[in-house]
Amino acid sequence: MPLGTYKEAVSARSTDKKILDVSQDGGIVSALLCYALDEGIIEGAVVAGTPDEDWRPIPTVVTSSDEVIAAAGTKYSMSPTLSVLKEATRQYGLEKLGVVATPCQTQGLRKAQAYPFTRFVVDKIKLIVGIYCMENFPMASLDTFATAKLGFDSLQDASKMDIGKGKFWLTKDGEDSGLAIKETHGYEQAGCNICQDYVAEWADVSTGSVGSPDGWSTVLTRTDDGSNIFKAAVSAGLIETKPMDEVKPGLPLLEKLAKGKKDKNTAERERRAKMGVKIPTIY
Amino acid sequence: MLVSNFLIEVTYLKDRVVISPTTRQEGHAELVMEVDDEGIVTKGMYFSITPVRGLEKMVLNKAPETAPVLCQRICGVCPIPHTLASAEAMDMALGIEIPKAGKLLRKAVAAAHGINSAAIHHFLVAPDVVPEDKFATAVDSVSAVRKVVQYVVDMCAGEGIHPSDIRVGGMARNITPATKERLIERMTAFRPQLEEHVEFIKNCVAEAGLPADLGVVNQPLLATDATYGTNEFDMDIFSEVLPEAWYDDPEIGKRGCSVIPLLNGENVETGPRARMEKFAGFKDKGVVAQHVARANEMLKNYDACMEALDAIDPSAPANVSYDKRGTGELGFGVIEGPRGTDVHMAKVVEGKTQFYSAIVPTTWNIPTMGPATEGFHHEFGPHVIRAYDPCLSCATHVMVVDDEDKSILKNEMVRI
Incomplete structure (x- = not known):
């Protein structure tokens, strides 16, 4: 399963012009966060903003739709997003938190949730929106x-x-x-070359452009929470969808890229392992 | 008798009762009571048998910011006052004036922690004062109180235990307006619950049947402030003597592990009762009075916490940048902790800590607690000790390990 476990795959787009004006593709991350914030499903979210407009991503805590929209758009350098989770759950006092995370960050979050290493931090996370990621510069x-x-x-x-x-x-x-x-x-970052995850397999909802036409995003709903929030946002009219088999290039391309990343990086893992380099465990 | 994992020896020598270690307190201490034919204590000696606290040495020749991080590990029960005292001492040693918002956050944290620590003490003394049928109520009440006040510490200082956000130069970050609002809202809703807890404990203490004059001492009081603490400490009246010079019994003098701090050559009483007498006109003395003062102080701390939270401007900076080279002068951090006055001193020269010393609340009380058992039956001895809520774990646990096979050659902490 190159796309991990998912409930539903659809092509989707925000219906909000304010979001589409600034979003990378279909504005799904922004639309979901705005909906979750407005409905009180989350009180705030940790996102990658670029406050200095210099392409350097800075992890930012947002608590309103306006702030979400101000941080919209993909950043191609790494945002140390998890580093501000503590601040979000402390000085910001957020008890229901959303996080926009790359696949590797999602893995870290799920590990933190599985092990009792963080006190009153990761238990506050109610929504992880994962973004497709081949590599990071x-x-x-x-x-x-x-x-x-x-x-x-x-x-x-x-x-x-x-x-x-x-x-x-x-x-x-x-x-x-x-x-x-x-x-x-x-x-690219050296670590990206051994990563097996293109589509944020451990997120609540994963999204990215691949598989959908320009201006649309491919959405994979994975968990009950993620699926419910996505469906509710669709019902509320904030997101419009099309079945994946009606769009080009469709799911086969996403699967091809996801599998391609696994294959290529598995080879790299083996190459490094042969040199005696320690390789992180795959989950 | 076996409590936890420790074998507690109660030895009846010809005219001595020895309790080692004393129980339901943090750390290990020994109470030696000389008794007459009726079992009345004629001489009480209480001393720490927790060997070494290495933290003051560990921070030497390191950056000044290291001190609050390491020295908060002095204790897991009241890490907040130690962190605050350490940061305040460093602030002074570096010549830093911290911003108002930083100070208010520190005050809110200290006050909230004061309530938390008193509640923990109520848990420790519950077997002494709470009737069996109300025991579960007491435990639930302690938990409920702690949950709310620890939330305040979590939000303002990063962690309820070993706070990460109390920093040299202020606090790591200010709270947001929404957080301020939420904290005030929760604390406001919490007030009736806290009042109920305080009344419950005071009633339990009143009905516990403790002798009215038990534990009365007339030592000078050490208290610098009603709640937070001032960074003023008069070195001219301060002296320290080694246990050998303090205890009449040379064997105890040899085994005692803490130095004896004195003011004007006398041992002092510090803690909630001392503060309440000095700053709130509280007059009663002794064990019952100490319990009552500690309970009443929870409400004082509540008011102090609310006052600080209310005054915080969330848009103001909570810290300042500073020159870490140091003034070369001795800086003092004097915090009124739950168990009394906590004094940290630091000197920084060329960016490195050159001197560090901490005189923690229980160290002040140790020479006073033994004599406080005198004049009553030795069975009341542990009650007197617990009324001070002693905390002796302000120490580093030390083992001697064989270099070759890493086997433990000496482990005095667990085999006292």
Whole structure:
């Protein structure tokens, strides 16, 4: 099962123009968080914001829809999101918390929930929205792509960043510049090359662009909580959906990429293991 | 008799009753009572047999921020006052003026912890004063009280035990407006419950049949403030003597593990009763008075906590940046902890801690507690000791391990 355990797979899009204006794809993460906040399912969420508009993701605690929307959009560098969970459950006093997490962060959260190492922190988490992730770049790598490879003066000149159609895209003055994904190899975090999880298999709900048309997202509902919240947001008219088999390229592409990550990184794990390098356990 | 894992020896020598270790307190101490033919105590000697507290040495030559992190581990029962005293001592040693919001957060935390620690003590003395049919009620009430006040400590200081967010220079972060509102809301709803708890404990103590004058001493009082504490400490009137010089019995002098701190050459009484007498006009003395004062102080701490929470401006900074090189002067952190005045002293030179010392509340009370048992039957001895809520685990547990095979050669902590 390259996509992990899931209840339902659909193609979906936020119906809120405010969200779609700023979202990476279908605005599902923002729509779910806004709905959960407005309904009191969560009191706040930990998300990756870019308060300085410099593409550097900063883990941010949000407690209102406006703050969710201000933090919308994918960041391609690592946000140390879990580092602010404590603050969210302490000085912010949040007792029902949402988290937007990459697959690796989701694994960490689930481990923390399974083991009694954290007191009054992870038990407050009511919703984990997982985002698809093939790999993640340190800020210095993103700078290199912008300046050395795409000829920008600075990464800050880019108004949008995206990965799709086999390329890493930066938008400047309305014009898109693409860098072939194979050009980015070697610039990712070393840990990403042994990760087996593309689709946040342990989240309550996972989402990302792959499998759906432009402007839409592919959503996998995984847990009862995740499924209920997603369905309620759909019923409330905040999210519109299409069956996966009616959209192109559809689930086969997502499965292909997820399986591709597992296969490629399994080979890398074996290569490293042969060198005597310690490899983390797969769950 | 076997309590927990410790074998408690009650030895009846010709004219001596020895309880080792004394029970339902933190850490290990011994009570030696010389008694007359009727069993009345003629001389009481109480001393710590918890060997070493190495923390003051561990912080030396390290960054000043290390001290509050390590020294809060002095105790798991009242880590908050130790963290606060350590941070305040470092603040002074580095010449830091912490922001108002940071100070208010510290005050709220200290007061909430004061309530928590008194509640823990009620649990420890419940077998002495609470009738069997009300025991479950007492335990439930203690738990309910602790839950609310520990919540305040959690939110403001990061952790209810060993707080992570009390820092040199203030507090790690301020609370948000929503958190302030929630804390005040919960504390407001909690007031009747706390009043009920205080009344319940006072009634139990009143009906426990303890002699009215039990444990009365007339030692000078040590209390610097009604609730939080001031960082003023008069080194000119302070002295310390070794146990050998204090206890008449040379054997006890040799085994006693804590130095004897004195003010103007005299041993003192510190704790809730001392504070209530000095700052709230409370006049009674002795065991019953100590229990009553401790219970009443819960309400005083409640008011102090609410006052601090109410005054916090959530948008204000809770800490300041500072120069960590140090003033080279001795800094004092004097906190009124649940068991009395907790004094930490620190000196920082060129960014490293050069001197550190902590005189913890029970250390002040140790020389006073033994004589407080005098004049009553030795069976009341443990009641007198527990009324001070002694906490001797302010120590590092030490074992001697064989270098080669790591076998334990000496483990005096668990085989007293």
